[in-house]
Amino acid sequence: xxxxxxxxxxxxxxxxxxxxxxxxxxxxxxxxxxxxxxxxxxxxxxxxxxxxxxxxxxxxxxxxxxxxxxxxxxxxxxxxxxxxxxxxxxxxxxxxxxxxxxxxxxxxxxxxxxxxxxxxxxxxxxxxxxxxxxxxxxxxxxxxxxxxxxxxxxxxxxxxxxxxxxxxxxxxxxxxxxxxxxxxxxxxxxxxxxxxxxxxxxxxxxxxxxxxxxxxxxxxxxxxxxxxxxxxxxxxx
Numbered sequence: 001x002x003x004x005x006x007x008x009x010x011x012x013x014x015x016x017x018x019x020x021x022x023x024x025x026x027x028x029x030x031x032x033x034x035x036x037x038x039x040x041x042x043x044x045x046x047x048x049x050x051x052x053x054x055x056x057x058x059x060x061x062x063x064x065x066x067x068x069x070x071x072x073x074x075x076x077x078x079x080x081x082x083x084x085x086x087x088x089x090x091x092x093x094x095x096x097x098x099x100x101x102x103x104x105x106x107x108x109x110x111x112x113x114x115x116x117x118x119x120x121x122x123x124x125x126x127x128x129x130x131x132x133x134x135x136x137x138x139x140x141x142x143x144x145x146x147x148x149x150x151x152x153x154x155x156x157x158x159x160x161x162x163x164x165x166x167x168x169x170x171x172x173x174x175x176x177x178x179x180x181x182x183x184x185x186x187x188x189x190x191x192x193x194x195x196x197x198x199x200x201x202x203x204x205x206x207x208x209x210x211x212x213x214x215x216x217x218x219x220x221x222x223x224x225x226x227x228x229x230x231x232x233x234x235x236x237x
Contacts, residue, residue, distance in 0.1 A: 018233040020145070021113050025230035028106065032223040035099055036216065042091050043212040053083050092210040093167050096218060100164040103157070103222040107135045110229050114143050117235065132161055139229065148228040156221045159187060163194075166208055176206040193217060 019025075057076060061069050111124040124138035136154075139145040148154060162184050166174050176198060177183040185206060188194050193214035196206040 018235050019231050020117070020234050021110060021230045024110070024113065025227045028223060028226050028230065031102065031106075032219055035095075035102065035219050038098075039095055039212060039215050039219065042095060046088050046091060046212075049083050049087070053079065088211070089209060092212060092215055093172065095215050096210060097164065097168060099215060099218050099222065100160060103226065104132055104135075106226050107132055107229075110226070111135050111138050114139060114145070114234070118143060132157060143234060145229060145232050145234060148225060148232055151225070151228065153221050153224040153228065157225050160218055160222065163188070163208060172208040173205050174208060176204055 053076075057072075061072060064072065108124065114120070115123055120142060122142065124135055127134050127138055129137060136149050140149055166172055166184070174184050174188075174196075176185050176196065178186050178189050178196075180186055185196055188196060188208065191214070193211050195209040197209050198206045
């Protein structure tokens with residue numbers, strides 16, 4: 001274990017703690033609680049929007065003939081698709097990207113904490129690679145922070161990184177190859193709160209469709225990775 005040098009850069013960090021950043025873990029809980037609250041607000045708003053549309057439609061069709069109802073349903077079809085599919089997908093894409101961005105940024109901050117506390121001359125930015133894998137390599141190979149990266153939560157983070165990349169760079173479109181066991185589409189097919197939507201039955205691409213429960217699950221899993229790192233005993237008392 002490395003002896004932690006004194007520092008005033010992070011005055012909230014207990015220098016008598018063996019843990020990497022026990023005080024920072026409490027800050028993380030507040031930030032991720034806010035992400036959860038934002039998700040609940042968005043979910044409630046979307047549900048209310050659907051309920052409002054359904055109420056208006058039910059009120060309008062009272063007394064209509066079957067032919068008039070069919071015509072009215074055609075009239076509100078685009079609005080129905082917008083409210084039940086388009087808006088939710090835009091919301092959950094945006095929310096998921098915020099959650100993942102918060103996770104990645106915080107992971108980088110933890111690398112900086114370890115760099116300063118351990119007196120390393122090498123920054124995680126000096127390593128090859130990108131994103132969370134570069135941060136992982138820094139913490140594992142340079143600082144010996146192993147256990148948090150051998151957990152189920154970290155394996156989930158790697159899957160979420162692939163989902164994030166597909167959404168950020170390809171608007172959620174991925175190669176549809178469900179029979180290839182290691183393909184992203186095959187891995188996502190096992191997910192309870194993700195759907196893969198093909199534009200056509202014989203199309204070799206599909207679009208990732210998220211829901212609010214997937215975002216909530218992601219918040220819980222990514223927070224666990226960060227808290228595990230914060231609470232890792234790396235230093236002497």
